[in-house]
Amino acid sequence: MADDIKDWRIPMVAVAVDLTVLTVRAELLQILMVERGIQPFRGMLALPGGFLESRREDLDAAVARELAEETGLSAEQLHLEQLRTYGAPDRDPRGRVITVCYLALMPNLPLPRAGGDARAARFVPVEHVLGRGAAIAFDHRTIVADAVERARGKLEYTSLGAAFCPPEFTIGELRRVYEIVWGHPLDPRNFHRKITGVPGFLVPTGERTSRDGGRPAALYRRGPAALMHPPILRPANPVPQNVDRRRSRVS
């Protein structure tokens, strides 16, 4: 037998990695997108990503490299997990490209490389990407939809909501994350009761802040717990609700 795949009659395909970097800013769930400077889909929005650099590069390493190129952040600084692989034969008009997609969640940080790179990566509301009107390259609209659905589900039974928050945050800020990601208002008092009842989720810092207005709130850090027991489930009715800051009561 052959000692190397290259000697075989096996179809070789190009493998890309794409990133869906989600964040919450300006009261909206947003996703990092780049405007394509070359054909195909020139001028359209696409996910940041790229091909493997060499035949020896690990998938995770390729993702970490792309992440650093687009955001200046290292993979250890935020939550990163494999989302899914997309491999329809006609998904790239240039030829057969299979893309392994990753999901990243990050707090509302400035992008260090924004503007420095030729490719202008910026955050776009997911609402806009998923809407009819937007021009999205490749099958990236589908990928974004899958990523958002994954993130929404993960908030239910993991502590990943805190991945959208700065290192120290209040329960109210965490609740805003949930409301914005789920697109549904939550009762502040019940959320407070439930989130403080999960062992190992929140570690009080002893500090207080009144940056959100109103009575000063206690500041917390992320605890060691990765899974939430019991989970905080989404309200049953996923109506695209108006998640306004004031009057969060459904009228």
Next chain:
Amino acid sequence: MADDIKDWRIPMVAVAVDLTVLTVRAELLQILMVERGIQPFRGMLALPGGFLESRREDLDAAVARELAEETGLSAEQLHLEQLRTYGAPDRDPRGRVITVCYLALMPNLPLPRAGGDARAARFVPVEHVLGRGAAIAFDHRTIVADAVERARGKLEYTSLGAAFCPPEFTIGELRRVYEIVWGHPLDPRNFHRKITGVPGFLVPTGERTSRDGGRPAALYRRGPAALMHPPILRPANPVPQNVDRRRSRVS
């Protein structure tokens, strides 16, 4: 720019699809494996799978083809979903191979092609594959572990437990599936209450059977519901329990 990926300086890699086909038979959770007839890892157990046949073959089509080759079943006959992609650079000693893995669940059916094919695909208890002693090719032990964990989790909040059952089944048979997959005894009365309380999960056929001994049980078919509300959660303590048929009470 080039019109085709092949004209670029992009590393091309071999893409494989692998199958983790789970079933419950002989009171054990088992997985379909093949014994490798060629190097590397000759004689060791590996997941059924193979490379893309052409540069135009869809991933899902490749999986369906492999499934038919190994089991004689078509993709419509059982539950099939993408599990994860494994792409460590050194996972295949022959060269760079990325494998897109799929999870399939099937009832306890005879394998039509078993024996007909040169490669002898057979079911092996997952316990054996995950154990220290077994000789498993590539990173397939890790893949099996991920597949089992995915299946265990899916039983909680989807109706996939019925995918392990024949078209008509009793609640007791479904409960045995849960007990064997989770490795934990369940209270028959509580399970009965919960499973019958999920709207759209079970459709009574009106028939009864006493094939399991004891009082005749009603036969059901799978209902239209895909998700279970409320979910049936695994017992908190995932101790590898003795799931004997008799005396399922923890002593």
Next chain:
DNA sequence: GGCTCTTTTCGTCACACTGACGCGAATAAA
């Protein structure tokens, strides 16, 4: 038939969790 053994199926009960909501406390802005 009578007895035992098995499994199904229907209830019961205490406990935990949930959503809906009241209310006082503590701050900033007017």
Next chain:
DNA sequence: TTTATTCGCGTCAGTGTGACGAAAAGAGCC
């Protein structure tokens, strides 16, 4: 000082849960 806002605590009814009792309905054995 008044008003608006948010925080954090508490209440209450409804619901799901685990643990368990008990009757029903068959099979096998004497």
